[in-house]
Each structure stands twice: as C-alpha cells, then as structure tokens.
Amino acid sequence: RIRDYLHQTVTDRAGNIQPLEGPQGDLIFLDFQADGNYVAVRPSGTEPKIKFYSFVYHPPEDGSDLAAVKTMLNNRLLALEHDLKQFATA
Template sequence: DLKVRQIRDYQQQTITDRAGNTTPLAGPTGDLVILDFQADGNYVAIRPSGTEPKIKFYSFVWHPPQDGADLAAVKTMLENRLLALEHDLKQFAGT
C-alpha cells in the first residue's frame, strides 16, 4: 500500500498516474509536489524550504476508523508505516 498511485504537481498543475497519463490539476499553483499512495489518505508532500537550501518532506498516514479497533495496534501500524516511508525516501535521496 506504499506504492505511489499518482503525483500531484502544483507547479505544473498536473496529476500524473502510474501509467504516465496526465490530467489537469485545478487550484492554486506553487512549489509543491504530493505523492499519493495506494492506501487512501497516505501521502508525502514535498516542497523547497523558504529559508534554507534544502527540500522538505512531510509524511501523512491514515487508517480508517473501525469499531472495536485496538488503538495501540493501529498506532504501531501507522508508526511503522511512517518509518517505512522515511526509509524509502532516504534511500531514494541517497542519504
């Protein structure tokens, strides 16, 4: 579920799917790219720093609420998902 489903590019105002097809992205423009993952509500926002020469990554994870869910288990699952995202992004960036 951590496979990229689509890329939202707010600079180019396009959405690109896994097959490389693009569609227009409505809304404001800016230096922002969002990687949407297969699991709904899970994504990474990427933008340049406004004050430093570096790129910032913001990871968001989500799991749908379920009646009777073990909250500690869900929290652990989401923390592990964040760690996996961090690992993959660092590996991609070569750090």
C-alpha cells in the first residue's frame, strides 16, 4: 500500500483509495507485505533530489540466532537498495 501524507490518502494494491488521518506533509511511505518493512520517500529540503529511507523488520523470536537475523535484514536492505536504484533510473 502507499501512504501519501501530502494528499492524505492510502492506496492499496487494488487501487482503492482511503483517507489518511494524521499530519500533512511532503512524504510517501511504500508499505510492503511484511509488517514493519517499508520505504519512505521525500524531496530534499535543500537539494534538487529525492531521498529514500528503507526500513526492515523481523519479529524477535526466542532462541533466534542474532547474527543470522542481522545478516538476513542486511541482505533485505541491499535488495531494496538495488530495486530502488533500478526504479529511480528507469
């Protein structure tokens, strides 16, 4: 789904649009299927460019291998970065 804080709308995968409650601003969140995984997109306040901020999350589990989870999340961030670069240069 896409949360658009400028137009205060939420658009789902099917294209359905709902109102978005909250503050208004020049910011978009691209929410991924896995909860807590999203990209924030906004214009720079001082330069002619768009900024992307990637967020990934994996719920904590008892006995999970912290190093393996960190590696998995880092790989997810790298894949997001790759996809965003492909999108931005298309």
